[in-house]
Amino acid sequence: MARAAVPGGLSARRAWREATLVERRPETDSAVTLVLDVDGWPGHLPGQHVDVRLTAPDGYTATRSYSVSAPERGDRVELTVQRVPDGEVSTFLADGLAVGDAVRVRGPVGGWFVWRTGQPGPVLLVAGGSGVVPLMAILRARGPGAAPFRLVYSVRGPDDVIYRDELAVLAATDGVDVRLVHTRRAPDVDKRPVGRLRESDLAAPGWTGEDAPTCYVCGPTGFVEGAADLLVALGHAADRIRTERFGPSGP
């Protein structure tokens, strides 16, 4: 396996940097996009994440990983945080951090769950809940005329769709297909019975194992386990399925 190049020298990527919140954008009732200004940010690839560290007055720190939701743009780093009930870091980021406040971040982290501009072949993105965040960075990085992309995005209900308006625009773009999978409540127009992701949600003309898309699967651990198993059962080669697991519980 070749040593993969990722942005930033090693010492640059492991330094803790001060990151100041410059904008917050609500996405759903429970998810918010945070735009941070990170001094000297070395840049990142779509799919990578950062470590965010909060420091209390007594020196106590709490560190969690958050995926970058948009392609590289100077010192700006965008994260989208889904509030986890009783979550120590996510609730603070979602509710407590105000514009002008600072946290520390380091990264980018991860050189496997990435998509590189010019990488050949179609791309199948499979998201559960907040797992859409790094996949959105990948989708946003896709240029016109690139190979086809398909996003299969599992949400509880219509109100839980992060990036809803932008996804609707992207879905109307040539070469991009977006399919929403509702697990608990669906809009009336949706003919699919509600329920967890199943084979028929992933099987589509042009998106079989033989079409050999690179698959990126991201979300809560249980979701990723289930979705990756479905892809393997549908004939996708295991080494074409890249996974990122966010945490313990499922949507």
Place this chain on the structure above:
Amino acid sequence: MDFVTRGFQGRPRGRDDRLPPGQYLTGDFPVLSAGPTSNVDHDEFELWVATEDGTRHTWSWAELMALPAETVTVDIHCVTSWSKLDTEWRGVSLDTLLADVETAADFAMVHSYGGYTTNLPLEDLLDGQAWVAYGYDGDDLRPEHGGPARLLVPHLYFWKSAKWVRGIELMLEDSPGFWEQLGYHDYGDPWREQRYQGD
């Protein structure tokens, strides 16, 4: 402390001296892998050890089960910042597996079903520090946690404890494994926070 996040108090805490720096406790058992979970049947399972001169030692599932097993209770620390205390495992000590292996190697590359690899100094696999584990919490080790068998090296970050272990390649010189090539630390000591290369 020079830097404070305004308004952040954090959870009520009594600092636990079993928790390495930057880690937090979890009661769950999170899963970290690069791809899908491998499903390896017992009848196709074979564990091998290969030395630097190419000599191979192999164990079928039945042969592995026939080796003396130990039950150990250890704390585990994942590089993504969670730690889990007092986890109970059952498996075969690497001291047992390597007892009759002749080698001058200083390093090991651990190979998994699915192609994953990770590198470790051989001395970290010896002296009661490492196991091939096939039981967890009184049960069979489940596939998403690395079953049928995984390496268990609890004193290093948990990516070194390769899931779905199939072989151990003994090497004279160190060489980076899967995550190590992607920028993670070659050694990975949680107490020194060796998360990434250069830490």
